[in-house]
Amino acid sequence: MIDWPTNLVPQVKVEWMKEIPIKFLSFIWRASLGRIPAATELAKRGITVESIQCGYCMAMDESPNHILLNCTFAKTVWEWCNMPQIQLNTVGEPIEYAAKHDTCRKNMKVIINICYSTLWEIWKARNERIFKRLITTPTLVADNIQMTVHTWMKYKSSCPFTNLSPIVTEYDTRIM
Numbered sequence: 640m641i642d643w644p645t646n647l648v649p650q651v652k653v654e655w656m657k658e659i660p661i662k663f664l665s666f667i668w669r670a671s672l673g674r675i676p677a678a679t680e681l682a683k684r685g686i687t688v689e690s691i692q693c694g695y696c697m698a699m700d701e702s703p704n705h706i707l708l709n710c711t712f713a714k715t716v717w718e719w720c721n722m723p724q725i726q727l728n729t730v731g732e733p734i735e736y737a738a739k740h741d742t743c744r745k746n747m748k749v750i751i752n753i754c755y756s757t758l759w760e761i762w763k764a765r766n767e768r769i770f771k772r773l774i775t776t777p778t779l780v781a782d783n784i785q786m787t788v789h790t791w792m793k794y795k796s797s798c799p800f801t802n803l804s805p806i807v808t809e810y811d812t813r814i815m
């Protein structure tokens with residue numbers, strides 16, 4: 640069993656919301672600890688990788704923080720989400736931001752949905768590029784984020800989606 644150096648990674652609280660399927664939450668939790676198989680992490684564990692360079696910008700190593708936040712591709716996707724207060728340095732920052740965003744629980748849930756689905760969809764696009772050779776654009780990733788948010792908000796929710804929160808409507812207007 641690998642002894643992860645969790646003391647080196649700031650712990651953040653992931654909201655285990657029932658609306659979000661467990662496999663996505665598990666990804667967010669692992670991402671918050673830097674435990675996703677980005678190239679630098681694989682190389683650290685002795686796994687042979689073709690290159691540790693980021694396949695989008697070709698300028699930096701592909702670390703978890705780089706691929707999900709700092710890469711120009713990821714930054715463009717985050718800009719679509721229009722959350723300027725988010726510090727994009729470590730994966731924990733948007734996760735913490737989402738949990739503290741609003742005192743209203745309903746609005747907070749929407750922001751959490753958007754942040755988590757953004758992290759998930761950026762990672763999914765990276766995997767599809769590497770494993771399926773599918774090239775996508777930040778705009779298409781933003782479309783997928785929107786669909787994921789809608790799916791999660793409807794999941795296990797008895798209220799009609801359109802009544803959930805004005806934030807969703809604002810978000811839809813921005814992203815379209």
Ligand SMILES: [Zn+2]
Nearest residue numbers: 693695696710
């Ligand atoms: Zn990059």
